[in-house]
Amino acid sequence: MNCLRCNGLAVRDDSIALQTGSLADFHGWRCINCGMLVDDVIHRNRQVIARQRVSPGSERRRYGSEAA
DSSP states (O other): OOOOOTOBBBBEEEEEEETTTTTEEEEEEEEETTEEEEEHHHHHHHHHHHHHHHTSSSSSOOOOOOOO
């Protein structure tokens, strides 16, 4: 898999919980070049943000501005 930030090599990363010493429920991808980490939660949050973006050309209501 390629990194979304730098297009470097991303490898599967299974973290170990330091408190218990066991494998945590964390499974993600870490870039060897830049260190960017993506897991299921990060991926879902980015999808939500992408859906909430305003499409180009449409007006965006700003804080404090009132509709005319």
